[in-house]
Amino acid sequence: DAGVIQSPRHEVTEMGQEVTLRCKPISGHDYLFWYRQTMMRGLELLIYFNNNVPIDDSGMPEDRFSAKMPNASFSTLKIQPSEPRDSAVYFCASSLGHSPLHFGNGTRLTVT
Amino acid sequence: DQQVKQNSPSLSVQEGRISILNCDYTNSMFDYFLWYKKYPAEGPTFLISISSIKDKNEDGRFTVFLNKSAKHLSLHIVPSQPGDSAVYFCAASGGYGGSQGNLIFGKGTKLSVKP
Numbered sequence: 001d002a003g004v005i006q007s008p009r010h011e012v013t014e015m016g017q018e019v020t021l022r023c024k025p026i027s028g029h030d031y032l033f034w035y036r037q038t039m040m041r042g043l044e045l046l047i048y049f050n051n052n053v054p055i056d057d058s059g060m061p062e063d064r065f066s067a068k069m070p071n072a073s074f075s076t077l078k079i080q081p082s083e084p085r086d087s088a089v090y091f092c093a094s095s096l097g098h099s100p101l102h103f104g105n106g107t108r109l110t111v112t
Numbered sequence: 113d114q115q116v117k118q119n120s121p122s123l124s125v126q127e128g129r130i131s132i133l134n135c136d137y138t139n140s141m142f143d144y145f146l147w148y149k150k151y152p153a154e155g156p157t158f159l160i161s162i163s164s165i166k167d168k169n170e171d172g173r174f175t176v177f178l179n180k181s182a183k184h185l186s187l188h189i190v191p192s193q194p195g196d197s198a199v200y201f202c203a204a205s206g207g208y209g210g211s212q213g214n215l216i217f218g219k220g221t222k223l224s225v226k227p
Contacts, residue, residue: 043156043201044214045214056214091155091156100213106154106155
């Protein structure tokens, strides 16, 4: 079991650029979550999917953020255009039903 | 407005002694609580959970206690080991349709266990 795989591990970009974060959930898991961790706000849920369908995106900060899950083994979180305040660690997690979440190792995003 | 609060940012304990990490919550609709452990440069990993119908759950060296009337839970680690040094997050769910996906996390407590 390779666990939840996120790429890239680190991303440094300039303000205004598009950023795409990627996630491969654990095979067989039917829930996928995107979280963001900052010093000020801690871990916040951005959006989650069930069977590839977005269920709750109320945590997405604004229209600059979008997430997709085209199939059961892949999801993306896109920020366009990126801003310095988007700098954070972004975690993807997956679960089977209501079992505890399994987190990936995160993507550290720095927007300069 | 933090619904899950971990008021101690850090805790230092001697190896072999008990570590007690505390967590308070404000939403009485929460019905499931979890503790996650996080090492640097890694994602949080699930440690132990408790349902609101219980007041205690034990797993090896780890015990979680829930006091619903006080809206308080705590994680006890006995005996503490240097490998337990990590950031511990308290999380709660429920009151949002029951999906565990709507986990509300505290900001974490950094535990240091000294040899």
